[in-house]
Amino acid sequence: MNVKDLGELRLIEYLTNLIAQRTEGQSESLGHKLIIDISDDAMAWTNPKTTSLATTDTIVEGVHFTKNTSNWEDLAWKVITANLSDIASMGGLPIYALITLGIPDETKVEDLGLLYKGILDTAAEYKFKVVGGDIVKSQYVFITVSLIGATDSYPMNRASAKPGDQIGITGFLGSSLAGLKIITEKLETHMDNSSKFKVAHLRPKPHLMQGRLLSNSGIVSAMDISDGLVTDLSKLCKASQVSASIKAHSLPIDPLLKNLFPKEYVLMGLTGGEDYPILFTAPPEIMRCILPKLPFPASTIGTILDGPPGNVIVTDETGQDITPPLGGWDHFS
Numbered sequence: 001m002n003v004k005d006l007g008e009l010r011l012i013e014y015l016t017n018l019i020a021q022r023t024e025g026q027s028e029s030l031g032h033k034l035i036i037d038i039s040d041d042a043m044a045w046t047n048p049k050t051t052s053l054a055t056t057d058t059i060v061e062g063v064h065f066t067k068n069t070s071n072w073e074d075l076a077w078k079v080i081t082a083n084l085s086d087i088a089s090m091g092g093l094p095i096y097a098l099i100t101l102g103i104p105d106e107t108k109v110e111d112l113g114l115l116y117k118g119i120l121d122t123a124a125e126y127k128f129k130v131v132g133g134d135i136v137k138s139q140y141v142f143i144t145v146s147l148i149g150a151t152d153s154y155p156m157n158r159a160s161a162k163p164g165d166q167i168g169i170t171g172f173l174g175s176s177l178a179g180l181k182i183i184t185e186k187l188e189t190h191m192d193n194s195s196k197f198k199v200a201h202l203r204p205k206p207h208l209m210q211g212r213l214l215s216n217s218g219i220v221s222a223m224d225i226s227d228g229l230v231t232d233l234s235k236l237c238k239a240s241q242v243s244a245s246i247k248a249h250s251l252p253i254d255p256l257l258k259n260l261f262p263k264e265y266v267l268m269g270l271t272g273g274e275d276y277p278i279l280f281t282a283p284p285e286i287m288r289c290i291l292p293k294l295p296f297p298a299s300t301i302g303t304i305l306d307g308p309p310g311n312v313i314v315t316d317e318t319g320q321d322i323t324p325p326l327g328g329w330d331h332f333s
Contacts, residue, residue, distance in 0.1 A: 003112070004105035012135065014109065015116060019130050022120040029093040029127055030150045043096065043131040053149035055086035061141040069183050072111050074202040076118025078274075079143050082226065084126055084206035085276040087149035089224040091156045091215025093208065094128035096148040102138030115143075126208060153215050156222035156280070158239035163306040165221065165281035167244060168291065170210040170298050172254045173229055174265060175200035177272030181261075193256055200275065207278050210294055214280055217290045222280040228271040230324060232279060234310045243307030249317045252277075252297040270314060270324050 003011050016038055028034065028045075036044040059065060059079045070078070080097070087094050099119060103112070123130055128147070179201025181187065182194045207224075214222060221240065225232045229251075237244050251269040258265045281304050282290065291298055314323040 001109045002106045003103060003109055006109055008135065011109070011112075015112065015135075018113065018116045019120065022124065023129050026124075026127075026129060028129065029095055030152060032095050032150065034096070034129065034131065038130070038132045043098075045096065047095075047150060050150040050152050051092075051155060053087055053090055053092045053151060053155065054146070055083050055149070056144060056146040057082040057086075058142060058144040067141075070202060072114035073118035073121075075143060076115050077122055077203040079145050080119060080122040080147075081204045081206050081276060082274075083145045083147035084122075084208060085204075085224040085226065085278075087147060088206050088208040088211035088276075089156065089222050089278050090149075090151060091153060091211050091219075091222075092149040092151035093212070094126055094147055094149045096129050096131045097123065098146040098148075099130060099133035100144040100146075101133070101135045102140070102142040102144075103135070104139065104141070105137055107141070126206070151215065154220070156211070156215055156220055158221070158223045158236045160221040161236060161240035161242050161281040161304045162221075162283075163242055163304055164283065165304040166284055166287045166300045167233070167246060167302040167304060168280045168282065168287060168298065168300050169225075169229075169252050169277050170207045170214075170280070170294055171275065171277030172200075172252050172257075172297055173225070173270075173275055173277065174253055174257055174268035174272040176204055176274040177201075177268050178254075178257050178261065194260065196254075197257065197260075204274055204276050206276055210278055210298070213293055214278065214290065217293065218286055219280050219282050219290065221282070222278050224276055225279050226273055226276060228273045229279070230270050230312050230314065231273075234312050236279065236281075237304070237312060238310035240304075241309045243305045243309065243311035243313070244302055245305055245313045245315065246302030247317075248314050248322060250299065250301045252299045252301070266322075267324060 031048040034045045179197035253269045
């Protein structure tokens with residue numbers, strides 16, 4: 001059955017029932033309490049003395065995905081993770097999500113069921129509630145998620161890096177780009193053990209636990225890497241009015257990726273997006289304390305400098321400058 005056969009009101013009822021079945025009895029984080037839920041004009045909640053966080057992200061068919069390379073559950077994980085990662089980078093926890101769908105009227109109802117299965121699976125894993133949203137007819141599929149989160153400490157942010165800080169990363173770089181290349185270039189037919197990279201691209205994992213550890217350990221400067229290391233580090237440096245130097249041979253890159261792409265892995269680590277590790281900076285004494293607490297492969301890759309705001313220099317093992325152009329994701333490039 002297509003959504004045009006069901007009609008808007010019955011479609012909303014169908015999705016509302018899916019949500020209710022999965023969220024009944026689910027408790028909220030950091031003392032939040034939902035008062036009015038998805039059944040009304042707007043949601044309402046109470047919360048204790050925490051700092052609220054809010055973020056939103058949209059994926060659009062033909063821009064961020066195609067139906068040939070992503071299924072409906074993968075789309076859910078991808079757009080939800082983009083939002084969860086923003087909350088993680090500020091040391092927070094997710095609380096509530098609002099979902100807006102734009103769909104053609106010939107979309108199958110079963111496909112929307114799979115989409116919401118993916119959304120509700122992520123909600124169960126990362127302990128937030130889906131509490132509302134909107135549905136509109138659209139020529140192309142688009143999904144917008146607005147996520148409300150909270151933190152019980154001052155949010156980590158981009159504007160707090162200081163000269164002398166070391167630069168840390170909470171996870172591998174380049175894995176999502178490797179997955180995209182394997183899928184779009186159909187390289188899996190002659191590559192062993194490539195499935196991990198396809199999973200990294202289609203179902204990336206937010207670093208919520210790492211974000212909480214960083215915040216609780218006194219880290220104040222952080223952001224997630226969604227558009228590529230060099231591009232995002234430049235954003236952090238510009239916000240903090242500093243520059244940075246990073247060592248290419250220190251990048252945390254999966255050894256298997258190095259084997260699969262021996263000539264490209266450094267550039268992939270520097271420019272590949274959608275891995276969602278947290279980029280953070282801290283004085284050396286704090287960095288020495290926090291790194292052992294973080295899961296492998298957390299590592300340091302360079303230093304914050306007093307220099308032109310936003311400037312990032314990458315050097316190889318010999319000290320030669322190999323800085324790539326700022327080539328992260330740009331919707332209008």
